[in-house]
C-alpha cells in the first residue's frame with residue numbers, strides 16, 4: 001500500500017490509481033465513500049496530506065466534484081473518484097468543469113446499475129463515460145485500464161492529458177480492476193512537478209490580469225463562438241489521443257473488440273484457442289474509449305471475417321464499433337449482465353460458432369446467460 | 370491651464386468614488402434593487418483591508434450570476450448552490466487568498482443547503498455574503514425557502530402555506546449553532562442607516578476569515594422590488610415592516626464579542 005521506493009509493488013487497483021495520481025503531482029482529492037472504490041478515498045485520506053495536499057471527505061459527490069472545480073481553478077492538480085451512482089451526481093460538476101475548460105481527473109470504478117444495482121463489476125457506464133454524461137455538448141478524455149499497472153499509469157497520464165487540453169479526463173475502470181491485486185512497476189510513474197498555470201485564480205493579481213472562470217454565455221452568438229472553440233479542441237483530441245492495444249491480430253480470422261475487464265477474459269480465451277489449435281482470434285482493445293481509436297480499427301477491420309464485440313452490458317461500445325466499421329464486416333455482439341463476468345469457455349464457444357458461420361445471425365446481438 | 374487647475378481642485382474634493390475593487394461596468398440589476406449596494410459594501414471592505422490582489426470571489430446562480438463582471442478580482446462562476454464547495458477547493462489550495470461567496474436565498478438555502486451546512490460545520494475559512502430577498506429573482510419570482518408565510522409568489526399564488534410547504538428558513542440562526550461558525554449576523558440595506566450597520570457587520574465576517582477564526586456569514590435582507598410588485602421605496606419599507614419580523618436583524622454568533630473598544634456601529 002505504501003510507496004517503499006522499490007521498483008515493483010503488489011497493490012490493489014484502487015490504491016495504484018491513487019499512487020499514480022500523487023506521483024503525477026495531484027495535491028487535492030475530494031471524495032465520498034461508495035463501493036467498490038472506497039480504497040481510493042481511504043488511501044487519499046492518509047497519503048494526500050502526507051504529500052502536502054488536501055483531502056476532504058465531502059458531504060456528497062456533488063460537493064466533492066465542485067470542490068475539485070475550485071481546486072482545479074486554483075491551479076492544483078485535482079481528482080475525485082466514485083462509482084456509478086456517485087458519478088451520476090458528479091456529472092453536474094463535470095459538465096461545468098468541461099465548460100470552464102479546467103483540468104481534473106475523475107475516476108469511475110463502475111459497478112452494476114442502473115439505480116443502486118449492485119456492487120459487482122460492470123461496463124454499463126460506457127455511454128455515460130464517453131458521451132459527456134452531463135448536460136450539454138461536451139466530451140471528456142476517457143481512459144479504460146485493464147490492469148492494476150494501468151490503473152497507476154493511465155491515471156498518471158490522465159493528469160497530463162487533462163492539463164494539455166484543459167479538459168476533465170476520466171478513468172473508466174470497474175470493480176474487478178479496482179479490487180484486484182497485481183504488481184505495479186513504480187518506475188513507470190516517477191514523481192513529478194505539475195505545470196504552473198497562469199490562468200489560475202488566487203493571490204498575485206497585481207502582477208497579471210484577473211482570472212475568471214465562467215460557464216455562462218447568455219448571448220447565443222457568443223455561445224456559438226465558444227462552442228466552435230470547444231469543438232476545435234475536441235477535434236484536436238480526436239486526432240491526437242488514440243490509445244489501443246492489439247493481441248494476436250496479425251493472422252486472425254475473427255477480431256474481438258473489448259475493453260477493460262472483458263478484454264482480460266477475451267485474452268485468456270484467445271490464448272486457450274491458440275494453444276488448442278482452435279479458431280484464430282485476435283483482440284483489439286480500445287484504451288482511450290473517448291476518443292475511440294477509430295482510425296486504427298477502420299484500417300484493420302477488413303482483414304477479418306467478422307468482429308465480435310464483448311461487453312459486460314447491454315451493448316454500448318458496439319455502437320462505436322458499428323460507427324467505424326459500418327457494413328464492411330459483420331459485427332456480432334455478446335453481453336454479460338448483472339455484474340457477472342464472461343468465462344473464457346463462453347468466449348471460446350462464441351468464437352467456435354462464428355468460425356463455422358461468420359454471418360451467424362443468432363449472435364448478431366446476443367446475450368450470454 | 371486654468372481649467373486644468375480647476376478640475377484638479379475638484380478632483381481633490383472627491384469624497385465618494387467607485388471602490389478599486391469594482392470594475393467600471395454598469396450594473397445589470399433592476400433599479401432600486403439591493404444587490405448594487407451590497408456589491409459596493411463588499412468592494413469597499415476589500416479595498417479597506419487591502420485584499421484586492423488576493424481575493425477570489427464565487428458567483429452563484431441567480432440575479433448575481435454575473436457579479437464577476439462587477440468585482441475587479443479573480444472569480445469563479447459556480448453551479449447553482451455549489452459556491453461554498455468551489456470556495457472550499459480554492460481556499461484549501463490557496464490558504465492566503467481571501468475567498469468569498471456571494472449567494473442568494475435560493476442558491477444558498479435551497480439547492481445548496483447541504484454545501485452551506487457542511488462548509489459552515491467544517492469552519493471553512495471563507496466569507497459568505499448571503500442576500501435574502503425572500504424570492505427567486507432571476508427566474509421570475511418563484512417561492513424561495515425564505516419566502517414569508519402567506520407571501521404571494523408565482524409558485525405560491527395563494528400565498529405561502531406553511532402547512533403545505535413549510536416555514537421560512539432562518540439561516541444564520543441555524544448556522545450559529547455550529548462549532549465551525551465564527552461569525553453569523555443578519556443586516557439589511559433597506560435604509561442608509563441599516564446599510565452602515567450592515568457594513569460594520571460585514572467587516573466582522575471578513576475578519577473571521579482574515580484572522581482565521583472560522584466560517585463567517587452575513588445575511589443581508591434586500592429588496593426585489595420587481596418581483597414583489599412594489600416600488601423600490603415601498604419594497605424597502607416592507608423589509609423594515611414585515612421581513613424583519615420573521616428575520617430579526619442582529620448578531621447570532623460573534624467570536625469578536627467583548628472586544629475592548631470596538632462596537633458594531
Ligand SMILES: Cc1ncc(C[n+]2csc(CCOP(=O)(O)OP(=O)(O)O)c2C)c(N)n1
Pocket residue numbers: 430431432433449472473474475476477502504505506507508513
Ligand atoms: C441546477 C439548477 N436549477 C435551477 C436553476 C434555475 N435558477 C436560476 S436562478 C434560480 C433562483 C435563484 O434565486 P436566488 O438564489 O434567491 O437569487 P436571486 O435571483 O433572487 O438573486 C434558479 C432556480 C439553475 N440555473 N440550475
